[in-house]
Amino acid sequence: MTGEGLKNRGRTRADVDERRRAVEESAGVSLPNIGSLSFDPMVASKNIENMIGAVQVPLGFVGPLRVNGDHASGEFLVPMATTEGALLASVNRGCSAITASGGAASVIVRDAMTRAPVFRVRDTRHAVEVAAWAESNFERLREVAESTTSHGRLLSAQPFAVGRSFFLRLSFSTGDAMGMNMATIASEAVARLLERETGAVLISVSGNLCVDKKPAAINSILGRGKIVLADVTIPRQVLEDKMHATPEAVAETCYRKCGIGSSLAASLGSNAHAANMLAAVYIATGQDPAQVVEGSMVTTTCEVVDGDLYISVRLPCVEVGTVGGGTRLPCQAEALSMIGCLGEGKASKLAEIIGAVVLAGELSTLSAQAAGHLGSAHKALGR
Numbered sequence: 001m002t003g004e005g006l007k008n009r010g011r012t013r014a015d016v017d018e019r020r021r022a023v024e025e026s027a028g029v030s031l032p033n034i035g036s037l038s039f040d041p042m043v044a045s046k047n048i049e050n051m052i053g054a055v056q057v058p059l060g061f062v063g064p065l066r067v068n069g070d071h072a073s074g075e076f077l078v079p080m081a082t083t084e085g086a087l088l089a090s091v092n093r094g095c096s097a098i099t100a101s102g103g104a105a106s107v108i109v110r111d112a113m114t115r116a117p118v119f120r121v122r123d124t125r126h127a128v129e130v131a132a133w134a135e136s137n138f139e140r141l142r143e144v145a146e147s148t149t150s151h152g153r154l155l156s157a158q159p160f161a162v163g164r165s166f167f168l169r170l171s172f173s174t175g176d177a178m179g180m181n182m183a184t185i186a187s188e189a190v191a192r193l194l195e196r197e198t199g200a201v202l203i204s205v206s207g208n209l210c211v212d213k214k215p216a217a218i219n220s221i222l223g224r225g226k227i228v229l230a231d232v233t234i235p236r237q238v239l240e241d242k243m244h245a246t247p248e249a250v251a252e253t254c255y256r257k258c259g260i261g262s263s264l265a266a267s268l269g270s271n272a273h274a275a276n277m278l279a280a281v282y283i284a285t286g287q288d289p290a291q292v293v294e295g296s297m298v299t300t301t302c303e304v305v306d307g308d309l310y311i312s313v314r315l316p317c318v319e320v321g322t323v324g325g326g327t328r329l330p331c332q333a334e335a336l337s338m339i340g341c342l343g344e345g346k347a348s349k350l351a352e353i354i355g356a357v358v359l360a361g362e363l364s365t366l367s368a369q370a371a372g373h374l375g376s377a378h379k380a381l382g383r
Contacts, residue, residue: 011045015041019050020034038054038330047326047329057083059284060081061077061079061080062077062080062095062357063076063078064095065077065356065357066104067356068102068104069105071108071351072106072352072356075099076339081335082279082280087280090361092360093367095357097238097239097364098360098363100242101233104231104359104360106230106352108228109227110223111225111348113173114169114171114172114210114211115180115184115186115212116160116206116207117191117204118165118203118208119165119166119201120166120201123164126198126200128161129198130159130166130194130198130200131166133198134157141157144193147189148186152186154186155173157170167207168190170190174321175344175347176323176343177323178225178288178320178321178324180212211294212224213293215268215297221316225294226315227317228315229312230312230355232310232311233310236307236309243371244371245368246370247308248304249371250309250367251309254301254366258301269297269298269299270299272366273361275296278292278295278318281354285320285327285341286327286335287325288319291317298313298358299313299314300313300362311362311366313358318351320350320354322343322350323344
């Protein structure tokens with residue numbers, strides 16, 4: 001068998017069908033829907049192992065949503081995949097109010113993927129020496145990191161020490177890829193150089209100070225992936241006509257719910273339900289849904305300004321890409337095409353659109369809660 005044949009072994013449609021039949025026999029079930037594929041399984045060869053088919057998630061859209069960003073400018077019909085009834089209806093209501101108000105500003109203020117190797121050092125003095133070496137030899141660290149990738153760039157290396165544990169939190173620019181694999185490979189190269197030059201012993205290329213797929217204050221503050229800010233001012237009349245709520249009521253709901261309630265719970269996110277919008281867009285567009293964990297640490301604020309409602313969201317961890325990963329899959333590629341975000345040069349555009357979608361969902365939910373309509377909406381659409 002050729003090298004290419006070995007690489008692709010077990011990934012043809014016949015292989016998938018054979019594997020699924022074995023599962024059906026073992027489990028004593030029939031899986032005809034799982035086996036109904038709209039694409040060649042070879043397309044998913046880098047996305048999954050032991051493939052037996054595919055699970056379909058209902059897909060809809062919200063919009064038109066006007067976005068006034070540095071990379072995303074115009075009105076968009078945004079794909080969202082979910083099994084939660086009432087979600088798209090709610091977000092769509094927010095889109096309508098935002099678009100009627102002239103659109104949402106959405107901007108990226110930082111863009112860096114992180115990875116933090118952990119080392120064992122001899123003692124505290126050794127940790128200080130390793131940190132000093134890393135600082136004075138940053139250009140060497142950058143050179144070895146960037147030798148592993150044509151797109152990634154090492155931006156910074158922050159040292160942290162606890163006893164005999166030494167961490168180096170590395171931040172990378174990763175182009176239009178989400179960049180986790182790129183950062184991991186580059187970080188390992190950096191770690192091996194640090195080992196050779198300082199005597200520190202690499203224990204794990206990921207020391208959990210990154211922090212990947214876990215809520216963490218360091219990411220809430222410093223960000224991971226793209227930090228996106230989005231805001232809009234909704235005129236009083238638009239809010240009352242479309243949301244049946246007043247600016248004062250929405251602002252108070254946000255203050256007592258997102259502000260005080262989140263603080264009392266020591267929540268790392270102070271928002272209404274930002275994870276809902278992130279998950280639905282991530283699933284639709286082939287992103288890693290596990291990173292909704294970090295994405296959920298959104299801060300939502302509302303104020304009454306000159307009688308109108310000002311609402312904003314800060315998304316510290318928007319970890320998305322428009323090349324590689326799940327974006328290769330046909331359905332997800334089509335969803336990205338709906339908003340002009342497929343391929344190179346589009347990741348920042350996607351992130352700005354996501355910021356505006358989260359803003360729309362927050363606006364709608366807070367307005368529904370302020371007006372006392374949340375329960376009735378779920379009863380009508382979600383049950």
